[in-house]
Amino acid sequence: MSKALEAYITGIGQSDVGKKLERHPLLLTVDAVKEALGEAGLSIDQIDGVATYPGRVPQMLGFSPVGSDELIDALGIKATWYSGGGEVSSQLGALVAAVGAIKSGQAKHIICYRTVYEAAAMARPDEYPMPRRDRVDGMSQWTAPFNALSAAVWVAQYANRHVKKYGMTREQLAQVALNDRKNAQLNPKALMHGKPLSMEDYLSARMIADPLCLFDCDQYTDASTVLIVSAGDALDEVKCTPIRIAAMAGSVDRHSWDQPEWMASYDTGRDLWQRTDYKPSDVDTVQLYDGFSFLAVTWLEALG
Template sequence: MPVSLKNEAAIAGIGVTEFTKNSGVSELSLAAQCVVAACDDAGVDPGDIDGLVSFTLDSTDEIELARAVGAGDLTFYSKINYGGGAAVGTIAQAAMAVATGQASNVVCYRAMNGRSGKRMGQGISGDIISSDIIHWSWYMAYGMLNPGSWIAMIANKYMHKYGVTREDLGRVAISQRTHALRNPRAFGYGKPLSMEQYLEAPVIAHPLCLFDFCQETDGGCAILVTSVERALELKQKPAVIRGVTQASTRGQEQMTSFYREELESLPEMELAAARVYAMAGLGPDDIDAACLYDAFTSEIIMQLESFGFCGRGEGKDMVRDGALDIDGRLPNNTHGGLISEAYIHGINNIAEGVRLIRGESTGQPSKAVEHVLVSSGVGVPTGAMILGQA
């Protein structure tokens, strides 16, 4: 009998730091702040944390964090690879640890000086010989050095095949900026975006322009995972994990899966979709809102297809119908997302998924929200999660 993670764990606390362009503090400081904030949110003493999960890209080691927040015995710790692809993967690790008794209060965190320190957009260099660096070697000499260039190659092909226009990408950017106008934490708070502004913005990597790119942010975000039983005794309404998975598929590369026969779909996201729907016993029609990973606008339209909200090539039609807006079929990234709230590598999208389940989002739809879908990084080994009510 296979062990399922359905209803085995819940998110009991979320914590964020202020999101800025120059924090003036160390990444360890940001990590400690957001982890304690997640514990406070849940009503858990940070000394009771016994599991920690983060990203391989995160500079804060688990024990550095544990000493900073005064945690005691740790019985589970791990880090997940592949940038934003790790986001939901950290929750999968935490849920497995909780379900199997390896730990009872697991905190997933990501803290980064993503603007004032190491910027993701700075891309790759050739310092260390590893299998991953040999992979990047095929792009360095040609000047294909950063995420915008890699995603643009897929986006251009996808848009060409299905007649997706720059206006369609603009609709995604504007929808998420409109959500951010209600969210005081967001970069986009107080900064409305019009289609005219969008279309006039400089193109950076054809067909992607400035507003198709996510933010670069200094900040941290932490998620506390525990058992459903324990979560029900804590301060907040639990967001129960109905299904969660990691996903990588044949021919997978990190950002540059250019050698598969078809480039106009996201096979790893389709795998994630099939697995979370099967684990949860749910389908696309059961999903009321989403926090789809959005380092770039094009990724949102493609994921609408990966997760079966529409057929191949129909993502643009959903966007044109206003599906992503607060009163639409699938309100998406109601905090503004990575594009208009902050870029904390997708962990802040998980926090928003929890707020939607609690009914506490600044962009809370008027309809009932029973289930929220959250995804990890696009174009990398990824993952997805469905959150539900206790």
């Protein structure tokens, strides 16, 4: 593929990160966009695409309060392509869609964002009502009857299999949480900046879903994060050092939460290496999503 249709990350921005923020989620998104544009050296007039996951979700506005069309309208973006949807293989689906749009020549500079407002929404239920349902259907028919209402429960069953099959200890699992908190001390925007975590703190925390304790689980926050994805033939418009997206992969074994033998990360990791000349030995830094600490373990294993 020619460089013109290669996709690059050319700017990163993030709003304030906190709990129960008063600033409107759309304005948090705009804050992150401005920071990303500043790093990229681009103006809003140069943006011609927008992608987000999962789009605005009226039933759960805390989970996703800002749709791509709202951001386009708010900033006056002249979009030739945009996307926002939840039925994708991961929360990075917006980035995957943006790369596809770049490679097919549908846009030159695309804003990819994820905005969450869950802590603020829980504090202001009149403005952001929680969903109320009088029936159980869809995926919830397989979870609600067993009180498996949280992703912590879903992840815990895989973690428990690891404990039973391979002998993973709580001290080993703790390394993920301890490492993350150590890194948070380097980031002034991190919610846990200034709040170190010790092994004693970890081991004494209450259990949520065995073997996951409080510090193995993510927490509700309010923030927006933006990536700008640009086409190779538009890099002369960018001032920062671009990062080429070399390969992507995604996998869904089964949508049923309690049936797969292994998490989808294992198939995804295998497929990723098949789409690039890079090897695990070439990697010197890894940034893993770990809303629950055990997910980082699965990715380290899956990526070799």
